[in-house]
Amino acid sequence: MNVLNKKTLEDIDVKARRVLVRCDFNVPIENGVITSDKRIAASLPTIQYLLGQGARVILCSHLGRPAGGVFEEEFSLKPVAARLSELLGIEVKMAGDVVGESAQALAASLGEGGALLLENVRFEKGETKNDPALSKKFADLAEVFINDAFGSAHRAHSSTAGVAEFLPSASGYLMQKEIAFLGGALENPKRPLTAILGGAKVSDKIGVIDHLLDLVDTLIVGGGMAYTFFAAQGKSVGTSLCETDKFDLALSMLEKAQAKGVKFLLPVDNVVGRAFAPDTEFTTLGVDEPHDGWMGLDIGPATRALFADAIAGSGTVIWNGPMGVSEWANFALGTIAVATAVAESGAVSIIGGGDSAAAVKKLGFESKMSHVSTGGGASLEFLEGRELPGVACLSEK
Ligand code: AMP
Secondary structure (H helix, E strand, O other): OOHHHEOEHHHOOOOOOEEEEEOOOOOOEEOOEEOOOHHHHHHHHHHHHHHHOOOEEEEEOOOOOOOOOOOOHHHOOHHHHHHHHHHHOOOEEEOOOOOOHHHHHHHHHOOOOOEEEOOOHHHOOOOOOOOHHHHHHHHHOOOEEEEOOHHHOOOOOOOOOHHHHOOOEEEOHHHHHHHHHHHHHHHOOOOOEEEEEOOOOHHHHHHHHHHHOOOOOEEEEOOOOHHHHHHHOOOOOOOOOOOHHHHHHHHHHHHHHHHHOOEEEOOOEEEEEOOOOOOOOEEEEEOOOOOOOOEEEEEOHHHHHHHHHHHHOOOEEEEEOOOOOOOOHHHOHHHHHHHHHHHHOOOEEEEOOOHHHHHHHHOOOHHHOOEEOOOHHHHHHHHOOOOOHHHHOOOEO
16 A cells, blocks of 8 residues: 555545545643644644535544443533634534534535534444444435544544545545655655654664565664663663563564664663652663663763764654653753754654653654644554554555
8 A cells, every 4th residue: 555645635526515524632631621622723724625615524533432332421512613713704503413413414504615523423322333234324324424533543443444434535635745754754755764663662663664674774772672682691780670571573674774774873871760759869871881780761972972873864853752751851961952852853754652752742852843743643553564554545646
């Protein structure tokens, strides 16, 4: 599958047609009040384009994890309809159900340039099972399907993938941007291509390392993951995070890098603490020094310089996972150094969702990056080379 060959909303005739749009309105809500409307705002370009074309727009999303099968006020999308109405300056009607009588009647009565929001798709039990009967009911509401929910694209659910079997389908602007950056970086990157991986465990990212070794020029590994590589090489890691059952895999990844001519950079020094605590006593140790009684919690100053240097010469950088326990100030310097190096590199820079995206936002570097992914899980699966059901289902150009 060539993800860059999928139809986008501008490739499909939507004029005056009923268009079902899967959005990511999974916003934080406390006591019925939305505490951040970023995800709603991010969907506006797609919705405004469709309304501008005179489409009859039927929006849908999940919110949280309701039990399924019944309506639960706590997980209702009603506050989202109200906020959308304010942002769009038109009334966004709220259906009383997902695909039932209320949704059907409102969808049928929508005029050109009108908008409607369905209830939380997970109120339907079939949603997470990708039940074809439910997918067909979604499809019966509309004539075209637009998927703009990248954060849910790694899930094969009725409203993210199943419905596309019954309707012409295309990506929205948000989804299109994710595909263009992630797909572009993997399929046709400006070289040298550097990937930076961090975070807690090797086991979570072994698939990503394996796939990226086929594509990148340089692979940088930091964070808790690095200590499994060191221990596998017979180095002392003290009480650092270490997955003893992954030694063979770690060594095989180093061999693969060598066979492929990929530069594999591991830390040369570590900031280590006495215990896993924000205010623990800490110092710096070279990776060949004994680590007895110490726990690696961040990359050291020599490593920060080494990694920054490799990042500086890159054409494209993909980054996923912090270099240490970046939530704690004493162990955040490695992650800050990498974020700074990426921001200043001039490279096409792509930040995976999750903790690295959070670090970039906290530092105020978001606008300095080419793309900060909205989907943690989805972007990781993309980097693993896995087919995302919510992308694979879209019509080809
Ligand atoms: P992940 O979800 O795999 O990207 O991991 C992110 C988490 O890894 C963050 O909560 C970090 O605090 C944690 N982390 C990064 N480096 C270390 C380390 N050296 N020891 C323990 N946890 C770490």
